[in-house]
Amino acid sequence: MSASEQLLTIAAVLLGALTTYVTNYWTERQRIRRENLTRWDTRKLDAYENYVDRVRASIFLAVDLYEHREGIRPSDDPEAAMVAAINDAARLRGRSFERIMLLAGDEVVEAAHSLNAVAMEIDWQALGKTPGTLEEWRARHRGAFAAINAFHEAARADLGVSGRVTGDTHPDRDLLLPPARREEGA
Numbered sequence: 001m002s003a004s005e006q007l008l009t010i011a012a013v014l015l016g017a018l019t020t021y022v023t024n025y026w027t028e029r030q031r032i033r034r035e036n037l038t039r040w041d042t043r044k045l046d047a048y049e050n051y052v053d054r055v056r057a058s059i060f061l062a063v064d065l066y067e068h069r070e071g072i073r074p075s076d077d078p079e080a081a082m083v084a085a086i087n088d089a090a091r092l093r094g095r096s097f098e099r100i101m102l103l104a105g106d107e108v109v110e111a112a113h114s115l116n117a118v119a120m121e122i123d124w125q126a127l128g129k130t131p132g133t134l135e136e137w138r139a140r141h142r143g144a145f146a147a148i149n150a151f152h153e154a155a156r157a158d159l160g161v162s163g164r165v166t167g168d169t170h171p172d173r174d175l176l177l178p179p180a181r182r183e184e185g186a
Contacts, residue, residue, distance in 0.1 A: 062126035
């Protein structure tokens, strides 16, 4: 074998080794990138789920207090305990909102701000800090559930989930309310 053949063989081996190294490097880099994206998407999903759960829990507590105060459905729980539960729920909602601020994209953060504002309005009316009629109370709830749907839409887009929870495929839904009470003696 001549010197030029030996050099050509060595060059081919070096080229093969370099190609293998570069291919393995890029494959490993892509695997790590996918793992990081998956890890962050999992954390985002947990944060989004927790936030909506906290919002809904605070709304349900506000409903209990509002109905108790308005005589719609009196509670056996002391009013002070109900107020403390709402305040605790608002604190937990605030903590989960902070996770949204740390992990979410711009659209999700804006949707969370809107949802948080409506949830606070519900708390304030239930606590008596904001006056309002039953119709205003129901309008706040309609706004809250519309804001929850908007948050879901933004979160789905941020996570890359296809489909929508609103729009032509899904009809508008209203609050599920019991029928109006009949007047006494009617």
